[in-house]
Amino acid sequence: MNRIVPLVALFSGLFFAGVAIGDESTKPPEVKRGEPIVFKMVDYDVKEWQAKTKTGAAPWFKVDVKKGSWYVDWDAQRQPFDTIVIHHSDTKPDTIPADIDSGQKERLYAPRYRSADDDPYVKGLTIHSGHIVDGKEKYIGYHHLVYADGKVTTELSPLVKIDGKWFVDHVAWHAGKWSVNCRSVAICLVGNFSEEYEEDGKKKIREPSDAQLRATAGLIVHYRTFNSKATVTSHGDHAKTECPGKTWYLWKKKITKE
Numbered sequence: 001m002n003r004i005v006p007l008v009a010l011f012s013g014l015f016f017a018g019v020a021i022g023d024e025s026t027k028p029p030e031v032k033r034g035e036p037i038v039f040k041m042v043d044y045d046v047k048e049w050q051a052k053t054k055t056g057a058a059p060w061f062k063v064d065v066k067k068g069s070w071y072v073d074w075d076a077q078r079q080p081f082d083t084i085v086i087h088h089s090d091t092k093p094d095t096i097p098a099d100i101d102s103g104q105k106e107r108l109y110a111p112r113y114r115s116a117d118d119d120p121y122v123k124g125l126t127i128h129s130g131h132i133v134d135g136k137e138k139y140i141g142y143h144h145l146v147y148a149d150g151k152v153t154t155e156l157s158p159l160v161k162i163d164g165k166w167f168v169d170h171v172a173w174h175a176g177k178w179s180v181n182c183r184s185v186a187i188c189l190v191g192n193f194s195e196e197y198e199e200d201g202k203k204k205i206r207e208p209s210d211a212q213l214r215a216t217a218g219l220i221v222h223y224r225t226f227n228s229k230a231t232v233t234s235h236g237d238h239a240k241t242e243c244p245g246k247t248w249y250l251w252k253k254k255i256t257k258e
């Protein structure tokens, strides 16, 4: 097992726990549950991946040795990091990470696990993201949150070094396209940047604060040290959505310095 070298420190004071590994030597179960629908969207060779990562385990499942249960390994299709995706939270600017997390558990993960017929792959399994950070399982779909005061939080483990190359570690559910999730880091600016408001009798649409933009620009510089060619994209570049807000075209240049 030569797989995981977690990227432990990102910014001063920001740390996250590596994912607990150790079940790769456990024999896969005799159960055949079929390939999940979501994985069919990806052009992906299982054998090639196993050879590359040398995990020797069935990629779709991993066992929780303590509980003796099987879970989907949602991160099994991680790819080399080459894309940054910018989001807005579409919430009030002071929304705390735990509230975004619980909201996304309900919106993203719960429907998959509740599905009666169309997703036999996860039906009956305990809801599970596999994204354990600081001993807590997280369901948030972003690696980082950036607040109006410039504060950055690390919610998921963004990158992992495998055989000398940086891959996405926790595949975040954010881009609306699985193949993009597998190769991207998700940065979410907290707030709603489509929000209309009035100032000095004029109608305006909300933009991120300068501190928020500076912090986001700093994150981008940081991630380009892992892949200098990483592209900066919006959620709307990958899916039909207004995210990260109607004003994106106004502030895009400020964070990419392009």
Ligand SMILES: [Zn+2]
Binding pocket: 086, 087, 088, 174, 235, 243, 244
């Ligand atoms: Zn988004």
